[in-house]
Amino acid sequence: MTRRITRACRLLVVTLTAAVLQATPAPAADSPPDGVITWGTSADRIGDAAADRGYRMVVHTSVAGRDLRIRLSNAFGDRPVTFDSVYAGIQQEGAELVRGTNRQLTFDGSRSATVPAGATVYSDPLPGKLPAQSDLVVSIHTPDAAGPITGHWMAMQTSYATEGDRTAEESGAHWTDTIGSWFYLDAVSVRAAAHTGAVVALGDSITDGWQSTTDLNRRWPDYLARRLQRTDNAVKGVANEGIAGNKVLADGAGLSALNRLDRDVLSQPGVRTVFLFEGVNDIKAHTGVTAQELIDGYREIVDRVHEAGKCVVGATVAPFKGWPEWDPAAEAVRQEVNQFIRNSGEFDAVTDFDRILRSPYDHERMLPSFDGGDHIHPNDKGMQAMADAVDLGSLDCTSRR
Template identity: 40%
Template sequence: MNVWAADGALSGFYNQTIREVARISIGGERLVLRLTNEFGDRPFQLDAVQIAMAGEGGAAEPLTTRPVTFGGSRSATIHAGSPLFSDPIDLAVGPLARVAVSYYSSGFIPVHTHHFEAQQTAFISVPGNFAAAEQMIVQQTTTSRYLLSAIHCETETATGGVVCIGDSITDGYGSSIDGDCRWPDILAERFQQHGHESLAVVNLGIGGNRILHNRRGQKLLERFDRDVASLAGMTHLVVLEGVNDIVWPHTVLAGPDEEVRADDIIAGLRQVIARARIAGLKVAVGTVTPFEGTMSEVPNSGYYTAGKERTRQAVNKWIRSQDDDVHVLDFDAVLRDPAHPARLLPAFDSGDHIHPNDSGYRAMAEAVDLGWFN
């Protein structure tokens, strides 16, 4: 996603090593990294990139570190507006394995592209090249991602993949840091436990993302081709977006000019469904989850109004009316308080009244009918 000034991102890194940890879905025999400078306006040089099995506290497991090359070279330039793919890396990883990707530049890496709410610790070193080190000397940590945007696994056992695209609720905001407790994480675990071991899960949630307007990440209609249609081997798409389209207008996040009607959101979802079908994907759409009480401590904040609730209900009514070509995931019914349906169930509320906690995300994943993926 692009850097939005309100996120207060780091301006960049100079002569430092950054180590990012990520969990693989189904694993594979070889890996390909996708690094990115897609929102940058200048190229920058990487002098070293390494990958290893992740240890505790930002460490790399001994004897597992592999150098990453690009066209046979250990250094590479990431051009402005572009991703950078590595050569295949001979590092076999099992299902749900964690890997650590470390990269170093002796110059300056500007942060114009990042993933703000990763719910995963990234480690930033003191000056120096620690890419191949088992343990870095850490200057600071963040919970954002920077250059690493995807890890592709080469395997002969895959039967397909599930793309989960959405906003912060798919991104897992409110879940435990480093806990892999986002609902797509739990879905991947269920696949491993219940006969879908060769079906991958890809999380493409962006906190603050919307269907129809840009600000935090490109809007869903704009990023669909890059984030969904370009992925190889995918067979299913789960869409859970719309809450920010409803909540943001008339607040400090978005003005009244970005107000949308239920029909606007429905038209956007129709377009996503149509494009997914062209890409050969089976489609599921999740209902928009409750948000009453959001920012209630701020007088006249505008996040929740009776009119916004009516819009949510109208969108959900349309989603629930879909025929058999579109699978419905009624996350609203899973998370809402039966005694107060416009609110999250307190046991599932992270505390901000819009994002679930670990228990809520687990309830979402466990409500998904695995039979749909057969």
């Protein structure tokens, strides 16, 4: 169901060497660097900040490359936040890092960065290579943070926190508080091989990974990233921009897909394709949203992605009969929306998650062997089946020119 590209583009053990850091100036805040995103997450307000706190965050990268850069976000802050010490290394086990890999990051040549309310900042490139599928650890310290904190609540990954600045330590001895969220960090990029691109998954809790196994990277975008690394596809980077409870049309659990598209998706470096898999929360909330309103939301996203010169793959809304908010009226909207996704020709390609996940005996219900237990979120096996269903060729715009 692939469409022509003319329409689509219309509208570190890592070898983060122990050499002395040679910083180069970073671009202005909010200006994406050259390169390709290798990990990303969607930002939201997740509580109130605390001063003199350290966060050691574990993230699993996708594409290999050099000169990693991180993006720190104060998108939901109401005042500036200062990061006076930021390090990146490779996870050994728990909060402990592989010896010799923990290195300090700089920002426009400085060891500290102050990010205004509503803004983001990129670090300078950190010389060295980062292999694909690395367990990267970013440690940050905020000396005087206060007010709303920006981060990602449901990480499905154990990270660590401490009092005071322990960012330079490779030992995990002082990082004794475990946390299940990422704080301030929302992207990691690298300079990848020539012509390498990335795909961003824009979604809700299914994309975010709820009901997948914590710490094992078994969200469907993780399985997709592993598939891509084993092929000669030019798209290697994968960023997971899912938010649990997120909707296409209305703010609530994070800004709506429409309202966060620019920041979470189009601003990321190297993005070639957007993979849109949202809608079930709009449908099951029973707020009066019609199929036509949801279709109009999809069309707006498609147009904006195309205007940015990127492709968009649409995924059908998965079955959720058995979830407490399911009823025949919601099912009728889902069926109408899915018919549009499959047959309208608006998307550059379609992945039919509905057909992959549904029971052959009841098309309104998820296949029991894929069901994580609540009848709406797939388990690890279901997540893998979703990733396996994606036509990898549909993710590479250049392959259809």
